[in-house]
Amino acid sequence: MPNDAAGLARTDAEALDAHDPLRACRDEFVITDPDLCYLDGNSLGRLPKRTVDVVHRYLTQEWGSELVAGWSHWIDEAQRVGDLIGSATLGAASGQVLAIDTTSVNFYQLCDAAIRARPNCDTVVSDTANFPTDRYILEGLCARHGKRLVLIDDESGEEFVTPDMLAAHLDSRTALVTLSVVQYRSGALHDVAALTKMAHDAGALVVWDASHAVGVVDMHFDRDDVDLAVGCTYKYGNAGPGSPAWLYVNQRLQGSLRVPIQGWFAQRDQFAMGQGFDRAGGMRGFQIASPSIVGMRCIEASFGMIAQAGLPAIAAKAALGTDMMVRLHDAWLAPLGFELITPRDPARRGGHVTLRHADAKQIAVAMRELVNVIPDYREPSSIRLAMSPLATSFVEVWDGFARIRDLVATGKYRTVAVSSDRVT
Ligand SMILES: Cc1ncc(COP(=O)(O)O)c(C=O)c1O
Structure with a gap:
C-alpha cells in the first residue's frame, strides 16, 4: 500500500506541523522518547514542563516554608x-x-x-x-x-x-x-x-x-x-x-x-x-x-x-487531526478489517476517534509492545486514538497510523499475548 494512499503523504503531515499555530506548545511538554506516538491524550495528557517547576516551587516555597500558615491563602x-x-x-x-x-x-x-x-x-x-x-x-x-x-x-x-x-x-x-x-x-x-x-x-x-x-x-x-x-x-x-x-x-x-x-x-x-x-x-x-x-x-x-492557546485554536487543530485519522483509516485500515465508529463530521466529534476490529485487544497490546504507539482499548473491540492539540503533532498521528497499518498488514500483532493487565 503506498504511503500517500490517503492523498496524505508524510510531507503533508510535516507541512501541517510547520503551519500549526499551536506548534510551539508541544515543546512545553516533557517528551522523553521522541520516537513514541502518544495517541492516548484523551485518557491521560502529557506532563507540561511548567508543572514540574510550579509543583517544585509549591513544595519548597509554600508548603515547606509556610507550613500551616499557607492555608490563609490556600x-x-x-x-x-x-x-x-x-x-x-x-x-x-x-x-x-x-x-x-x-x-x-x-x-x-x-x-x-x-x-x-x-x-x-x-x-x-x-x-x-x-x-x-x-x-x-x-x-x-x-x-x-x-x-x-x-x-x-x-x-x-x-x-x-x-x-x-x-x-x-x-x-x-x-x-x-x-x-x-x-x-x-x-x-x-x-x-x-x-x-x-x-x-x-x-x-x-x-x-x-x-x-x-x-x-x-x-x-x-x-x-x-x-x-x-x-x-x-x-x-x-x-x-x-x-x-x-x-x-x-x-x-x-x-x-x-x-x-x-x-x-x-x-x-x-x-x-x-x-x-x-x-x-x-x-x-x-x-x-x-x-x-x-x-x-x-x-x-x-x-x-x-x-x-x-485558546479553545477555538485547540478545537480547530483537533478537527484537523481527527480528520487526518479518518482519512488514514479509510485508505489504510478499513481494507484491513477496521471500522470507524466515530462520526465523520468534525462538528460531531471531540478529540478522539475509535476504530473497531475483531482483534482490537491484541492489536492494542502489539501497538505498545512492538511499534511504540500508545492507544487505549475499550470493550468491545475498540481502539481509541486521540489528537491532544497542545501536545500531539500531525507527524505523530501520521506515523502512528502507518505503524498500525504495517503491524496489521504483516500479521505481526498475532505474536503478542493479550495482556492480563487490569488496565487497558
Ligand atoms: C466520562 C467520564 N466520567 C467520569 C470518569 C471518572 O472519573 P473519576 O475517576 O475522576 O471519578 C471518567 C474517567 O475516565 C470519564 O471518562
Missing part, C-alpha cells in the same frame, strides 16, 4: 482555580465552578441534588453508552430515591443521542437528564444546547459529564443555559493522573440546590466550628472539604496553557 483555591477552568474551557463566568474531588463524587453530588429538586418526578434519563461510573452512580441513586432509570440505547453503534431519541423519553415525570458531552467510547459529540433546552421544556434538570470534552471542545455553558456539569482535568487538561476534577453549577441554581454531603467547607462560618449546619451561599455551598493544593497547582499550570 483556603479558597477550589474557587479561584475553578474560575480558571470555567473561563479557559467551559464558557463559564466566575463564581460557578469548583476545582475539587473526583468526577464521580461531583457527579453523585449534583445528580442527587437535581433528583431531590424535582420531588414530584420519578424518572432519570441517561444512555447505555454513558461512562460506567455515571451509570453505576445513577443506578444507586435511583434505587435509594425510588426513581426509575431509563437508558436510551442508540443501536446504530455511533452512541449518539439525537433530539428525537431524547424526545421519546421525556415527559413531565422526568426529574433529570444526564449525558456525556463527548461519548467516552465512540467520541460522538452531543448537541449540548439543543438537548438542554428540550429537557428544560419538559421541566427537567440536566447534568452534563464533560470529561472527554474539556480542553478540546469549545464549550459555552453560560450561553447554552447549562444547569450542572462535571468533568476531570487529567485528559486534554493535562493536569496529571488523579488531578482534582471540577463541577459547574449555574448561578441561577446555586440558591436552590442542596448537595447531599454537608461538609465543613460549605459551612457559612467555617472556622466558628459551631453546632448545626448553616450552608454558605455561592459555590462554597457545594464544596465538601479541603482542596488538594498540589492538585490545584497542576491544574493552574496546564489550564493556563489552554487559556493562552
Whole structure:
C-alpha cells in the first residue's frame, strides 16, 4: 500500500506541523522518547514542563516554608482555580465552578441534588453508552430515591443521542437528564444546547459529564443555559493522573440546590466550628472539604496553557487531526478489517476517534509492545486514538497510523499475548 494512499503523504503531515499555530506548545511538554506516538491524550495528557517547576516551587516555597500558615491563602483555591477552568474551557463566568474531588463524587453530588429538586418526578434519563461510573452512580441513586432509570440505547453503534431519541423519553415525570458531552467510547459529540433546552421544556434538570470534552471542545455553558456539569482535568487538561476534577453549577441554581454531603467547607462560618449546619451561599455551598493544593497547582499550570492557546485554536487543530485519522483509516485500515465508529463530521466529534476490529485487544497490546504507539482499548473491540492539540503533532498521528497499518498488514500483532493487565 503506498504511503500517500490517503492523498496524505508524510510531507503533508510535516507541512501541517510547520503551519500549526499551536506548534510551539508541544515543546512545553516533557517528551522523553521522541520516537513514541502518544495517541492516548484523551485518557491521560502529557506532563507540561511548567508543572514540574510550579509543583517544585509549591513544595519548597509554600508548603515547606509556610507550613500551616499557607492555608490563609490556600483556603479558597477550589474557587479561584475553578474560575480558571470555567473561563479557559467551559464558557463559564466566575463564581460557578469548583476545582475539587473526583468526577464521580461531583457527579453523585449534583445528580442527587437535581433528583431531590424535582420531588414530584420519578424518572432519570441517561444512555447505555454513558461512562460506567455515571451509570453505576445513577443506578444507586435511583434505587435509594425510588426513581426509575431509563437508558436510551442508540443501536446504530455511533452512541449518539439525537433530539428525537431524547424526545421519546421525556415527559413531565422526568426529574433529570444526564449525558456525556463527548461519548467516552465512540467520541460522538452531543448537541449540548439543543438537548438542554428540550429537557428544560419538559421541566427537567440536566447534568452534563464533560470529561472527554474539556480542553478540546469549545464549550459555552453560560450561553447554552447549562444547569450542572462535571468533568476531570487529567485528559486534554493535562493536569496529571488523579488531578482534582471540577463541577459547574449555574448561578441561577446555586440558591436552590442542596448537595447531599454537608461538609465543613460549605459551612457559612467555617472556622466558628459551631453546632448545626448553616450552608454558605455561592459555590462554597457545594464544596465538601479541603482542596488538594498540589492538585490545584497542576491544574493552574496546564489550564493556563489552554487559556493562552485558546479553545477555538485547540478545537480547530483537533478537527484537523481527527480528520487526518479518518482519512488514514479509510485508505489504510478499513481494507484491513477496521471500522470507524466515530462520526465523520468534525462538528460531531471531540478529540478522539475509535476504530473497531475483531482483534482490537491484541492489536492494542502489539501497538505498545512492538511499534511504540500508545492507544487505549475499550470493550468491545475498540481502539481509541486521540489528537491532544497542545501536545500531539500531525507527524505523530501520521506515523502512528502507518505503524498500525504495517503491524496489521504483516500479521505481526498475532505474536503478542493479550495482556492480563487490569488496565487497558
Ligand atoms: C466520562 C467520564 N466520567 C467520569 C470518569 C471518572 O472519573 P473519576 O475517576 O475522576 O471519578 C471518567 C474517567 O475516565 C470519564 O471518562
